[in-house]
Amino acid sequence: MIIAVRVEKVTLDTSTNRFVVILRDDINKRWLPIVVGSAEAQAIALQLENIEPPRPLTHDLMKNLLDTSGKRVTRIIVNDLRENTYYAMISIAEDGHSKDVDARPSDAIALALRMQAPIFVDEEVMRKAAIRETDEEEAELEEKSPITELDELNTNLEKAVQDERFEEAARLRDKIRELKKDIDKN
Numbered sequence: 469m470i471i472a473v474r475v476e477k478v479t480l481d482t483s484t485n486r487f488v489v490i491l492r493d494d495i496n497k498r499w500l501p502i503v504v505g506s507a508e509a510q511a512i513a514l515q516l517e518n519i520e521p522p523r524p525l526t527h528d529l530m531k532n533l534l535d536t537s538g539k540r541v542t543r544i545i546v547n548d549l550r551e552n553t554y555y556a557m558i559s560i561a562e563d564g565h566s567k568d569v570d571a572r573p574s575d576a577i578a579l580a581l582r583m584q585a586p587i588f589v590d591e592e593v594m595r596k597a598a599i600r601e602t603d604e605e606e607a608e609l610e611e612k613s614p615i616t617e618l619d620e621l622n623t624n625l626e627k628a629v630q631d632e633r634f635e636e637a638a639r640l641r642d643k644i645r646e647l648k649k650d651i652d653k654n
Contacts, residue, residue: 470545470588473500475577478513482632489577491546491589498598500546500589502554508574515581527578534583538562541583544576547590549597618647 476492476499487509491500504512511527514520524532534540539562548555556576557568571579580587621644628637 469591471496471591471594473587473589475512475516475581475587478504478509478516479635489574491577491587493589493594493598496594496600498594498600500594500598502546502573502577504574508572508578511578512574512581515578527575527582530579531582534560541579541585542566543586543588544571544573544580545588545590546573546576546593549593554593618644618651621647 471493472495473491473493476490478487478489480486481488481503484503486503487506488501489504489509489512491502492498493500507526511525514525515527521528539560542559542561544556544558546554546556554573556571556573558571558576558579560567560569577587579585621640625637625640625644628634628640
């Protein structure tokens with residue numbers, strides 16, 4: 469089974485200094501982080517932001533070649549994960565026939581965004597590597613005393629700021645504010 473996903477964002481993981489594309493499964497509330505090269509991260513980010521470079525990038529060239537030859541990308545699938553390496557397939561259609569072409573996920577994603585083709589991830593890959601919002605995590609937080617949770621959140625906030633993980637820091641800051649309001653109410 470394959471799961472429809474969307475590209476949520478491209479970000480820099482400051483702890484490893486590598487770019488990561490985040491694929492989001494909105495139905496099951498899961499994220500799949502895939503490490504990509506800087507050129508591919510730039511190609512994906514530019515397309516997400518609808519920024520047209522002054523000269524075509526490699527993925528723009530690929531799109532133009534497919535368009536002029538009458539081919540279209542019908543979908544891409546991140547279909548495997550072996551030894552921490554992701555694999556993908558690009559489905560290309562022409563005159564009612566379809567062929568699958570092996571690709572790196574970063575290239576497949578960059579091309580899919582340009583061709584407005586849907587992006588999918590194999591369920592087995594999601595099971596192996598996705599990060600999930602779970603009720604268990606929420607239940608775990610509820611079991612902690614508010615003061616213990618507040619201390620833990622403050623520690624995590626300081627660490628996130630030191631590591632320059634500012635999006636995570638903002639999320640933690642908001643959680644701290646909510647928790648302080650709840651403590652003040654009781």
